[in-house]
Amino acid sequence: MSSWFDYTVNGLIIGNIYALLAVGLALIFGVSHLINFAHGSVYTVGAYVGWAAIRYLHTPLPATMLIVVAVCAGLGIAIERLGLRPLQGSARIAPLLATIGISFVLDQGLNLIFTPDPRALSSGLPNWRWQVGGGTIGIMDLLIGAIGIASAGVLFGFLRFSKLGWAVRATAQDRDAARQMGVDTDRVNRTVFAIASGLGGLSGMLVGMYYNHIDTAMSFNATLKGVVAQVIGGMGNVPGAIFGSLLLGLTESYGVALFGSSYRNLFAFVLLLAVLVLRPNGLFASARQTPPEPMTGTFIAPSRPVRVPAWALWAGFVAAALLPLVPDIAYILQTLTNGWLYAMLALSLTLVAGTVGQVSLGHAALLAIGGYASALLALDLGVPVPFAVLAAGFITAVVGTALVFPAFRLRGHYISIATLGIGEIVGLVILNWEGLTRGPIGVAGIPPLEAGGWELDSPRATYWVTLVVMAVLGLMQARLLRGHLGRTFRAIREDDIAARTYGISLNRYKGMAFAYGGFAAGISGGITAHMYSYINHETFTSQISVLALTMVILGGLGNLTGAIIGAVALISLPEMFRFAAEYRMLIYGFTLLLLIRFRPQGVLGTV
Amino acid sequence: MSETLLKLDGINTFYGPVQVHFDLTIAVPRGQIVCLLGGNASGKSTTMKIILGLIRPRSGAVTFDGQAITGLPTPRIIRAGIGSVPEARRLFPAMTVRENLLMGAFARSDRAEIAADYDRMLTLFPRVRERLAQRAGTLSGGEQQMVAMARALMGRPRLICMDEPTMGLSPLYVDRVLELIGAIRDEGVTVFMVEQNASLALQIADHGYVLQTGRIVLSGPAGELIRDPRIRDAYLGGEKR
Numbered sequence: 001m002s003s004w005f006d007y008t009v010n011g012l013i014i015g016n017i018y019a020l021l022a023v024g025l026a027l028i029f030g031v032s033h034l035i036n037f038a039h040g041s042v043y044t045v046g047a048y049v050g051w052a053a054i055r056y057l058h059t060p061l062p063a064t065m066l067i068v069v070a071v072c073a074g075l076g077i078a079i080e081r082l083g084l085r086p087l088q089g090s091a092r093i094a095p096l097l098a099t100i101g102i103s104f105v106l107d108q109g110l111n112l113i114f115t116p117d118p119r120a121l122s123s124g125l126p127n128w129r130w131q132v133g134g135g136t137i138g139i140m141d142l143l144i145g146a147i148g149i150a151s152a153g154v155l156f157g158f159l160r161f162s163k164l165g166w167a168v169r170a171t172a173q174d175r176d177a178a179r180q181m182g183v184d185t186d187r188v189n190r191t192v193f194a195i196a197s198g199l200g201g202l203s204g205m206l207v208g209m210y211y212n213h214i215d216t217a218m219s220f221n222a223t224l225k226g227v228v229a230q231v232i233g234g235m236g237n238v239p240g241a242i243f244g245s246l247l248l249g250l251t252e253s254y255g256v257a258l259f260g261s262s263y264r265n266l267f268a269f270v271l272l273l274a275v276l277v278l279r280p281n282g283l284f285a286s287a288r289q290t291p292p293e294p295m296t297g298t299f300i301a302p303s304r305p306v307r308v309p310a311w312a313l314w315a316g317f318v319a320a321a322l323l324p325l326v327p328d329i330a331y332i333l334q335t336l337t338n339g340w341l342y343a344m345l346a347l348s349l350t351l352v353a354g355t356v357g358q359v360s361l362g363h364a365a366l367l368a369i370g371g372y373a374s375a376l377l378a379l380d381l382g383v384p385v386p387f388a389v390l391a392a393g394f395i396t397a398v399v400g401t402a403l404v405f406p407a408f409r410l411r412g413h414y415i416s417i418a419t420l421g422i423g424e425i426v427g428l429v430i431l432n433w434e435g436l437t438r439g440p441i442g443v444a445g446i447p448p449l450e451a452g453g454w455e456l457d458s459p460r461a462t463y464w465v466t467l468v469v470m471a472v473l474g475l476m477q478a479r480l481l482r483g484h485l486g487r488t489f490r491a492i493r494e495d496d497i498a499a500r501t502y503g504i505s506l507n508r509y510k511g512m513a514f515a516y517g518g519f520a521a522g523i524s525g526g527i528t529a530h531m532y533s534y535i536n537h538e539t540f541t542s543q544i545s546v547l548a549l550t551m552v553i554l555g556g557l558g559n560l561t562g563a564i565i566g567a568v569a570l571i572s573l574p575e576m577f578r579f580a581a582e583y584r585m586l587i588y589g590f591t592l593l594l595l596i597r598f599r600p601q602g603v604l605g606t607v
Numbered sequence: 608m609s610e611t612l613l614k615l616d617g618i619n620t621f622y623g624p625v626q627v628h629f630d631l632t633i634a635v636p637r638g639q640i641v642c643l644l645g646g647n648a649s650g651k652s653t654t655m656k657i658i659l660g661l662i663r664p665r666s667g668a669v670t671f672d673g674q675a676i677t678g679l680p681t682p683r684i685i686r687a688g689i690g691s692v693p694e695a696r697r698l699f700p701a702m703t704v705r706e707n708l709l710m711g712a713f714a715r716s717d718r719a720e721i722a723a724d725y726d727r728m729l730t731l732f733p734r735v736r737e738r739l740a741q742r743a744g745t746l747s748g749g750e751q752q753m754v755a756m757a758r759a760l761m762g763r764p765r766l767i768c769m770d771e772p773t774m775g776l777s778p779l780y781v782d783r784v785l786e787l788i789g790a791i792r793d794e795g796v797t798v799f800m801v802e803q804n805a806s807l808a809l810q811i812a813d814h815g816y817v818l819q820t821g822r823i824v825l826s827g828p829a830g831e832l833i834r835d836p837r838i839r840d841a842y843l844g845g846e847k848r
Contacts, residue, residue: 163713170699170710177697180659182685182714182762 005135007257008250013141013210015249016148020203021226022233022241023155024196030172030236031185031192033092035413037099038079039200040223041106044216046072046201047208048114051121061124068205069198076197077190085186086597093359094596096413097553100546101596103219104589110216112582118215121208144206151199152242159238164191172236200226220542221265224424227417228272234282235413244282247271262440266428269421276418277406303601308561320467324460333463335575337531339568340466344524345544346551346563347474348517353549354558354606355481356513357493361416362423364544365403366518368430370396370525371535372437375446378530386451389526396522397515408510411496423542431537442536449530462531469527473520474560480516481560489513490558543585550592556602565603612637612797613658613766618667620653620821627653628664629821635766635814640788640798642808642829644838645818651801652694654818655770658799659691660684672765686714690764690796694771696755700744704735704754707743711761721761728757731790749780756787760796767791769800773807785811809833 021043028036046068053059053067083102087094125143129136159165164187170178171188179185204222208214229248233240248268255267275283324333345367353359374392377383383391403426407418430437437443448457449465456465480486488509491499496506529535551570555562570591574584595602613635620628627650635641645651656662658669660681669677676684685691690711698707708728712721729736732753738746743754752772759767772788773781789811792798802808809815815832817825825837832838 166706166710167713169702170713173699173701174697176661177693177699178710179661179681180685180691180693180697181710181758182682184680184682 003134004257005133007253009135009137009141011250011253012246013144013249014252015246016144017203017207017210017245018225018229018248019148019242019245020151020199020206021222022229022245023152023238024200025226025230026233026236026238026241027168027192027196029230030238031168031175031188032084032095033236034084034095034099035227035417036079036196037096037223038083038102038106039099039196039226040219040221041103041110042072042075042079042197042200043204043207043222044110044214044219045075045106046204047121047214047218048110048216049201050205050208051114051119051214054121054124065202065205068201072201073194073198075201076193076195079197080190080193083593085189090596090600092412094600096416097549098593098596100549101589101592103223104546104585104592107216107219108583108586108589112586114216116216118213120212121205121214122212123209140210144210147202147206151202155195155238158195164188168192224420225268228268228421231272231414231417232275232283234285237282237284240282240284243284247283262428262432265424266432269425269428272421273406273418273425276410276414276421280410280414303556303605305556305559305562305605305607306603308604313561317467317471321464324463330459333459335572336568337459337463337466339571340463340470341524341528342548342551342571343470343564343567344466344473344520345548346555346567347470347477347560348520348524349548350552350555350558350560350563351477351481351489351520352513352517353552354556355486355489355493356510358419358510358513359416359549360404360419361545361549362419362421362426362542363517363521363548364540364542365423365426366396366400366521367525367528367544368426368537368540369399369518370522371529371540372430372443372525373522374526375443375529375535376436378447379443379445385447385449385530389523389530392526393519393522396525397518400518400522401511401514404514405507405511408507420542420545423545427537427541437537440537442534442539443529444534446529446533446535448533449527457531466527469523470564473523474564477516477520478560485509485512547588550588553602554591554595556604556606558607559602559604560607562602562604610636612672613799614668614670615654615657616668616670618654618657618664618669620650620657620662620664627821628657628667631667631818631821631823633816633823635797635799637797638792638795639813640792640800640811641814641816642812643799643801643816643818644803644805644808645801646803648820649818650821651803651818652770655691655694655768655801658684658768659689682714685762688763688765690759690762690767692752692755692759692767692769692772694774696748696751698743698746698751698754698758700742702743703740704743704746705739707754707758708735708761711758712763714762720763724761724763728760731760731787732757749776749783752776752780752784753787756784756791760791764796766797766799769798771801771803773802773804781807805838806833809838 021039025036025039028034049071050064050068053064059067079102083098084095087098123140125139129138159169167178167183167188168191170181170183171185175185229245230241232247233244248271251267251271252264256264345363349360349363370392373395374388377388377391378385403422404419407415410418431440449462450456456462488504491504492506492509500506525540547570551566552563554569555566570588574587611634615631615633618628618631631654643651643654653662657664660679663678668675671687671689674687676687699710708725715721734750735753735757738750743751746754772784776784785807788798800808809829809832812829815826815829816823817838
């Protein structure tokens with residue numbers, strides 16, 4: 001692989017793979033206005049079904065493909081039926097979160113069945129290559145290209161000429177009107193999920209064969225790439241999704257050619273952000289404004305929160321503070337310390353996602369910024385640890401807000417996608433900016449927690465430090481939200497247009513929310529870095545972002561006490577059941593699904 | 608074969624704790640135009656949604672041609688022979704006018720008959736013929752109303768439900784639409800329409816009901832209602848005397 005020709009072919013092949021994913025996401029978004037975050041998991045299932053068919057049934061390639069498509073289409077129908085149909089009519093955020101829960105369950109399920117070890121997936125095709133121009137084309141390239149073109153053709157014919165295809169298009173344009181023409185929209189949903197999942201599974205199998213490698217961790221990246229491609233082409237736009245995929249594939253391939261393979265995703269996410277900021281409706285739409293999604297207000301389930309009396313909170317705090325006096329519970333203290341650190345993150349996220357209604361899916365990036373800031377200040381500049389942690393809070397507030405600022409004018413789904421992309425970019429910058437962050441090696445030898453010469457690295461001391469810091473941050477936030485500021489934040493969440501007509505500057509208030517949120521998360525990240533003494537670009541992954549969101553939803557969006565309880569519950573429950581450690585993600589996934597189904601407002605209710 | 612094609616019997620509807628309909632009873636005789644009049648928030652559009660199965664009433668029954676359709680899913684109600692011209696028309700904006708018309712026949716599978724009905728619509732609605740290849744979203748309000756009516760008729764309904772068919776139209780089109788509603792009735796299709804503009808609706812209707820905050824306060828043959836002084840008070844939502 002050296003010539004431009006080869007990079008172009010590679011870009012188009014990857015683009016074709018993305019197209020098979022993105023087309024399904026676009027169809028689903030079209031008919032149900034939902035970003036299916038389980039799509040990447042279906043793709044991985046496709047890869048493993050292909051592997052199992054070849055391994056155990058010794059199927060030839062065409063039969064393998066048929067099996068993969070059939071199994072994944074069935075899985076798609078099940079996802080629609082069990083995960084989403086029961087949520088019709090609930091708050092718009094519910095199905096989105098349900099797909100996240102389903103993806104956890106599927107990924108962990110694959111992990112349990114097949115183990116996380118990577119496997120080889122051979123196509124069984126002869127290794128023919130042809131010299132073309134200045135490069136070569138292999139048989140796998142041709143196969144993927146042909147499948148991509150054939151799928152697009154079949155899909156076009158289906159949508160244009162079949163009755164069910166007409167029903168899909170009509171439903172996408174006006175669901176109620178379609179029902180009044182006699183269209184069974186449940187059947188349309190089912191069909192769309194089956195097609196999308198069939199193509200998604202095929203895509204996973206093909207990519208596995210292309211690289212002769214599959215593993216259970218490939219889901220998240222696949223979802224991201226499909227979403228990016230879809231945003232480039234315009235959400236819900238099927239031809240746009242194909243074009244966006246090819247553009248994304250080529251951009252990545254040329255980016256790799258110019259800068260090296262660790263830059264692949266950086267190019268993808270910078271492209272995503274550029275499109276979101278400059279043309280949020282995709283490259284084919286003329287409008288620069290995102291359509292006014294009927295999302296504000298209804299995006300989050302309204303409810304009457306459970307009031308926890310102040311004395312109960314104080315009693316809880318005192319009990320927590322006295323806990324270390326019980327002998328021989330170092331392990332419990334460690335777990336709870338972790339819980340308090342997550343509680344700071346959850347407080348931060350519940351402000352941004354709950355109170356102001358900007359559902360961020362990239363919150364772990366704030367931890368990373370805080371962690372690196374504090375670690376590098378202490379190590380490279382010799383700043384005393386307490387000041388380094390405090391400075392990390394401020395740095396995270398400034399950097400985090402500046403990073404999200406371009407996305408302030410986005411709404412609903414788009415803000416979630418943008419923050420997801422920003423989160424990934426932060427991780428990738430940390431990986432690639434070796435001069436500052438030491439790149440993939442990570443930062444080692446971070447000084448432990450101390451204050452004025454007092455070592456605070458015993459389990460008891462760190463427990464107290466984190467508990468007190470968390471409580472102070474929570475109190476500050478409660479105080480902040482009690483008055484005019486809290487009201488303004490909630491007004492923006494309920495109806496940003498109405499808020500604007502009352503003279504509220506959205507940018508200023510969103511900025512304030514992200515700054516305070518960044519501060520709390522930065523402090524949490526800073527303390528974490530000093531506790532671990534070693535961090536790298538994978539310490540704070542996007543799984544933590546999703547976990548934080550689950551905590552916040554568990555407690556009730558915008559609910560401070562709820563955020564703390566959610567964090568402690570989700571951190572300590574899997575620890576309590578030691579045997580359950582390897583089922584951790586499965587537990588998170590089911591928790592999320594059950595919550596959304598039966599108590600979407602969270603345990604303590606949204607505020 | 609009953610004389611009454613559509614019957615709403617003792618309907619009580621709630622939006623959360625708010626009651627929208629109080630014991631609503633309406634009968635639509637076969638082959639007639641029946642209009643339901645009422646001001647804002649009287650519950651007119653909700654009545655339409657009940658018939659079409661978009662909302663379920665808490666109690667009461669909807670009967671169509673002797674068959675109970677209460678609580679059935681919308682597509683099944685449509686297949687039973689009810690056509691809908693929704694409020695604000697709700698065409699499929701990115702589909703062509705031709706595709707919109709054919710969507711109207713979605714519940715049917717008799718291809719030859721569909722083609723014949725399609726040709727019939729083009730003679731009934733000459734303006735639609737000129738716009739066949741155009742995207743429906745680009746038409747004017749009046750043209751869209753024509754397409755919406757033609758689309759509903761493409762389903763060969765026995766009853767056609769129209770939600771405020773003259774809303775937002777220019778006076779020229781209002782007259783044209785009223786004329787066409789009469790023509791539809793003369794073709795043997797029963798019409799149930801919801802209107803705010805009582806004097807217009809009663810010109811073409813055979814029978815009228817007046818709905819006020821969820822209750823039928825007046826009903827009778829259109830010719831009598833149009834002369835009734837109470838009609839003005841009722842449909843303007845005026846105070847009781």
